[in-house]
Amino acid sequence: MTSPLRILLIDDNRSDRTLVLRELEREFDPLDVQEITSSGELNQAIAAGNFDAVVTDFQLRWSTGLDVLEMVKQRHPNCPVVMFTNTGTEEVAVEAMKLGLDDYIVKGPNRYIRVPIALRMAIERREMQQRAALLEIRLRGLLNRVKIGIFRFDAEGALIEANRAFLELLGAQSLAQASTMNWFDMRDCYRQLMHLPPPQQQEQEVNLQRSDGTEFWALLTTTLNTVEEVTVVDGLLEDISDRKQAEVDLQQLNTTLEIRVQERTIELQAANQDLEEFAYSVSHDLQAPLRAIQGFAQILLEDLSETLDASSSATLQRIVANAQHLNTLITDLLTYSRLRRAEIHSEPVSLSSVLDNVMAQLNSDIQQQQAQVHIDEPLPIVQANRLILTQVLSNLLFNAVKFVAEGVQPQVRIWAEERVEAGEPSTVRLYIEDNGIGIALDRHEQIFSPFTRLHGEADYPGTGIGLAIVRKGVERMGGQVGVESEPGQGSRFWVELPGVREP
Structure with missing residues (x-):
């Protein structure tokens, strides 16, 4: 069930209260209106605080609408207040607006209908302001929790605002201290961004110094923006020292590995050269005794062919065939070896x-x-x-x-x-x-x-x-x-x- 809208209706004119109440009942349902006709009732109502909005006349028997407005705002600064009167002046309206009045309506036969409309708009406006304020609180809380520094500076290089992470990265206790540190040339950054085509943004890796003199690597991203018709630079600052150190370590490792690979390659080339020379030498040296075996076996076949039995003749023929096969194999090995080595x-x-x-x-x-x-x-x-x-x-x-x-x-x-x-x-x-x-x-x-x-x-x-x-x-x-x-x-x-x- 929806809670009724609670309104304080402050007016010592009974007829005006009745007409306003009628219009309020047409606009809001459910509705809970408390009619105030004396200072005592007003003081009790404000002290109790059981209301969501206020509609007040300016000229009251015991006070004025400005006093009522000030009393309400002191205790309930976010409470919407609408003034409905026929005795006020332009100066009164201006003063009331300065004190936080949401709307000012001059009484008239056809003006009563404007009261609930003005009141609804005031309530919705306050609700939006509250949501925006809550969102800003949450956003600021989130920005303070992230590990990335967020900051903003103007054309003169003056820091306007920054989150907690930004101050921690620089080792600063406050925005004022960070502003005195010569950690980065913000005015030069502003000039560079002004000469860039849209989107006017830069990203660079920079080596920065903290307030205690220690250095760290950071990824700095700056973007030119316009906020409320003022040109500013929004920046992000991320500590990348671990990544930079990892890059250095990796580069040193790659250099070490490259040296080792070169050394192993030279050793392997030397070993392959020795192996190829050995294989070539062995293959070449094997050919001489192999030719002798082949030649003597052939001589035996020719000179003793008539005296050898079939088994002995077949054995000699196998010797000749195998010697020929081995000679072909050695020749092929030499050819293959030459192909690998020859220019x-x-x-x-x-x-x-x-x-x-x-x-x-x-x-x-x-x-x-x-x-x-x-x-x-x-x-x-x-x-x-x-x-x-x-x-x-x-x-x-x-x-x-x-x-x-x-x-x-x-x-x-x-x-x-x-x-x-x-x-x-x-x-x-x-x-x-x-x-x-x-x-x-x-x-x-x-x-x-x-x-x-x-x-x-x-x-x-x-x-x-x-x-x-x-x-x-x-x-x-x-x-x-x-x-x-x-x-x-x-x-x-x-x-x-x-x-x-x-x-």
Whole structure:
């Protein structure tokens, strides 16, 4: 249930009270009106304080409306008061407004209706003022609790107001003390903001000094605003000393780590160099005794072929075959090692001329397999190293002829396409497509690693280094290599190298 509006109606004229009361009852429901006709009743009512608003005449038998207004405001400063009179003057109205009167109405036959309207407006205005005051109290409480300093200064660099956090950050006991500290050039800040386009705001990290001389890093944000037609600067001050220290620590850590990485890289490069030189030396030194084994075994086969039984002859033939396989493996290892270490010189190279050379080298293998190799001419020019490119294409073409199912005639097609993307240098992709046994999808990446074999030595002899040489060679020339294949569907290997525009 809504509480009734409690009103003190102060007027010694009974008719006026009756007319005002009638209008009040029309406007407010529920309503509780206490009619005051003497000073005693007034004193008791004000002392009790059981009212929400006051309507008073100016000229009373025992007093004046100004005295009533002053009595009410002394005890209840926020209570709305409306004066309804026909004996006051303009000077009285002005004086009453200075004392806190909410409205002044001159009595008249058609003016009674204005009393409840003026009273309602006064009550609503006071309620809004109270809510605003409460909101300001809450806001100030919140601003004093946050850890970010909030302040405001004028064009002359004078601090107007600040919250508690701002004073604590500067180590100041009061706004007056903070104003005497030379912690920041506020006038220069004001001038800089005036020359900025909207929004006129600056954010900077500054090193500031507290009142006790200690320093701290702060994030300072300043914004130019207009408050009640006065241009001021509103600022936020946040202590970022911990973050700055963390940045310094991180930078020192990164520097330390970078030095360690450089040291480890040098050590690793030296170790790799020693390892490669050792592998090269061992591989090279193994070839001499291996050639001797192969040669002596061949001599025994030739000189004693008529006296050896079938088992001994087969054993010698295995020695020769294994020695040959080991010699091929050592040769491939040396090739792979050279590719890793050698300095690469690139030049414009004709794919057609390189493939002619490769076809001549593999002529006996092609004829032995009765393979058909078709090359889609003309082929473009690429930026590459001729010797390495010859080795790469030789390995790929040899595999295309070699890895076919039994009884299947090898069919190989070679073609190239130029690839151009916006903003990127042109490249050439060379394809070598066969009708071989194919490669499972999950092995496409593994086949380019050294010593990876997908089939037994008896089915497809090899060292497992050929495709590793292909990848390393292509990468050293600044290109890429890949494969598209499925088991039983053949394979399509591709090599992509930088293109060369013909003059």
